[in-house]
Amino acid sequence: MGDVRGNSNSNRPEWLQQYDLIGKIGEGTYGLVFLAKIKANRSKSIAIKKFKQSKDGDGVSPTAIREIMLLREISHENVVKLVNVHINQADMSLYLAFDYAEHDLYEIIRHHRDKVILSINPYTVKSLLWQLLNGLNYLHSNWIVHRDLKPSNILVMGEGEEHGVVKIADFGLARIYQAPLKPLAENGVVVTIWYRAPELLLGAKHYTSAVDMWAVGCIFAELLTLKPLFQGQEVKGTPNPFQLDQLDKIFKVLGHPTPEKWPTLVNLPHWQSDVQRIQGHKYDNPALYSVLHMSPKSPAYDLLSKMLEYDPRKRITATQALEHEYFRMEPLPGRNALVPPQPGEKVVNYPTRPVDTTTDFEGTISLQTSQPVSSGNAASGGMHGPHVMPTRSVPRPMQMVNMPRMQPQGMSAYNLASQAGMSAGMNPGNMPMQRGVAAQAHQQQMRRKDPGMGIPGYPSQQKSRRF
Amino acid sequence: MAANFWISSQYKELLDQEEVDVVHQLDKERGITLDDFKLIKLHMSNYVARLAQNVKVRQRVVATAITYMRRVYVRRSMTEYDPRLVAPTCLYLASKAEESTVQARLLVFYIKKLYSDEKYKYEIKDILDMEMKVLEALNYYLVVYHPYRSLAQFLQDAGMNDATQLTWGLINDTYKMDLILIHPPHLITLACIYIASVLKDKETTAWFEELRVDMNVVKNIAMEILDYYDGHRSISDERVNAAMSKLAGR
Structure with a gap:
């Protein structure tokens, strides 16, 4: 893996020659993500995550180290596959190559909410959830907490052999939680606020795989309603994990937690220090089922409420969730979550990812004046x-x-x-x-670069992407 | 993986002694013998431990760093990868992998403090460059299981809690050898407990029998550790310096 060394004399490192760069598909705090194809196998798409070189002389970012470290050890159908690591000594950058996934839950939910205006097929919801839990069960049984589950990190494979298969991605915050050298909380606050478990919001120092299950509960609800369940407003720029608005949104739907139902609640830093604000305002008629428009007697509701259990020790585990009645009744979950096995069911065609073909691997915008693009x-x-x-x-x-x-x-x-x-x-x-x-x-x-690019007169793909 | 050594990369990548004891062709050309090779790795293990004491990281980080360093030299030559740079770089990388990041400039500060010798002098940039090369040489396998992990449980079970410190010290010393590249860590733990039980005159035969591990392997590891202690007395500064002097200058 990755024995190819960058060539400092050329713009394109040597290892890169094995890929055809299609374009940029994403950007984050620690780098860029590109879509590429393997030259030897044109049908195979690869997502290449480039980690920026560190600014303050701190070498390879700990995020990248963590991600490589975990992904090199794990292998599961529902976890994203790291296919290669590349190093470019010339500019001290690190590239992780993954199997490319065309969709993710953020886009699937958005497509249903904004475009089809139709809820997601129950078969698809169940299959997505089952596979997510299946991947998570694997991680948790290997003592790995993901810590940043959210719809955009749950990928779904596009057409091909693995069509409709869920892949848990982004292990930049994931940890092995057996015998950590430092309390996990010292790594800074994690998990996107809307999917953050109440114990984290209340300042828990040692948290467990239960935080991932809370996030799965939030994602499950979002798959059902197409809306984030708890949309709190984040207080930014403070190291304090205390997020009053987020807690308030949760309390509004689930009611206030009580020390009777959650005994260790009283030990959480913010429960004690913010008695006034947290325990002050009581909501009288919390009702998760009415938010979801579900029967409180349905198995789906039962499973969801067990994921949204306040006490992390009582919260359902991934193993238990997979055994839940919800997954044993029709429609049964399947491997291709996007295409129901029953003929005649309507299949939603999800849009493919937009690709910015003007950005190259160095992350610089090329004007591409020489690039022949049709129709003006x-x-x-x-x-x-x-x-x-x-x-x-x-x-x-x-x-x-x-x-x-x-x-x-x-x-x-x-x-x-x-x-x-x-x-x-x-x-x-x-x-x-x-x-x-x-x-x-x-x-x-945003047009995907056509394979025939460069041949004059060859029309570039005019496939419109969601606009 | 984190819970199960048997499916880890470390288990899959375990080597035979013969595979570890190979002096790279380029190093042979510089006159480095197998003895020199082992001596330099021993000396570098001590270097990592000394640096770690100064930057204050825990033993597990030291153990991981030394494991990285020893793995590097299964694949790379000392001629191309100067141990005096690889050693601190492995500590730097291990500190990140073990969630106790140490800043490169702090390492550089203590390197200069500990060694006035020009040959040890490396700057931040050198460490950062080498970090990537080390990652590559390790084939990006960074999770390391150590013998410390199962120690407390074994000692408790064997009724040998009073031997904790002694056994812990023995385990520390196993990193002066290549044992961690060759054996599953829990067998190293057991070998150290075996030695401790002999030293403390504790009867543990029945306990070991119940473990259903290959006692021959445990005893062989124990013998190797004892051999190391025997041989250690003959390691003089002169011998170390002679071996180190065969390394390429810069």
Whole structure:
């Protein structure tokens, strides 16, 4: 693995020659993600995650180390597969190559909410959940806590042999929790706020695999309703894990936790120090089932409420969840979550990931003046070159593989609003959100590079991507 | 993996003594013998431990770092990968892998403090460059199981809690050899407990019999550790220096 060394004399490291770069599909705090094809096997798509070189002379980022360390040891059908690691000595960057997954739960949910305006087929929901739990069960039985489960980290394979198979991705925050040298809480606060377990919000120091199960519960609810279950507003820029609004959103739906039901609650730092604010305002009629429009007697509701159990010690485990009645009744979960086995069922065609073909592996925007693009795009594409950054970031945060959603600089407010499905009025930065104009320009950047690119007159794929 | 050594990369990559005791061609050309090779690795293990004491990381980090260093030299030559750079780099990488990150500049500070010799002098950039090369040489396998893990449980079970410190010390010394590349860690633990029981005159035969492990392997490891202690007396600074002097200058 990865015995190829970068060639410092050329722009393209040697190892890169084995891939055809298609374009950028994502960007996160620690780097970029690219879509590439293996030259030797054109049908095989690879997602390449590039870790930025560290700024302050601290070498390979601990996030990358953690991810490599775990992924080199684990192997499971429902966990993303690390196929290669590459090092480019020339610019001290590190590349992780994964099997490419065309979809993820964030995009699938969004597609149903905004495009088809139809809930996700019960077979698909159940199959996605089962596979997610199956992968998580594997991780937990190997003492690995993921710590950052959210819809965008749950990938689903596109057409091919593994069509509709769930892959848990992004192990940048994952930990082995047997005999850690430091309390897990010292690594800083983790888990995207909406999916964060109450014990974390209340400042728990030693947490367990139960935090992942809480996140699965939130994701399950979101698959059912197409809306995040607990959309709290994050207080940023504080190391304090205490997030009052998020807790409040949870209490509103589930009611207040009580020391009777959750005995160790009284030991949690914020339960004690913030008695006034946490225990003050009581919600009278908490009702998870009414939020979900479900019968409280249905097996799906029973399973969900067990995932959203306050006391982490009582919360259902992945092993137990897989045995739940919900998975034993029709429709039974299947391997291809996207295509129900029964003929005649409507199959939703999910859009493929948008690809920014103007960014190369170095992460620099190429103007690509020599790139033949049909129907006048060449001109506008070229013209837009210098403005690519703002254009690219406006339409929506780009979806990515294995990475947190892209947070273009200065655009975080919009990003939050768009994720939350909030109105423009909730946009504190007053960022312009005119989808029409921006999307038009955007689309030109978002076309998947055609394999025939470079042959004059060969029309580039005009497959429109979700705009 | 984290819970199960038997499906770990470490288990799959265990080597035979003959595979570990191979002096790289380039090193042979510099006159480095198998004895020199072992001596240099021993000396570098001590170097890692000394540095670790100064930057204050725990024994598990030291053990992981030494394991990395020994693994590197199964695949790479000392001529191309100067041990005086590889050793601190392995400590640097191990500190990240074991969640106790030490800053490179701190390491560089203590390297300069501990060794005035120019040959040990490396800068932050050298460590960062070498970090990537080490990662590559390790084939990106970073999880290491150590004999410490099962120690407390075994001692408790054998009724030998009073031998904890002694056994812990014995385990520390096993990193001066290549045992961790060759044997499953729990067998190293048992070999150390076996030695401790002999030293403390404890009767443990029945306990070992119940374990259903290959006692021949345990005894062989124990013999090797005892051989090391015997041979250790003859290791003089002169011998170490002679071996080190065969390494390439910079």
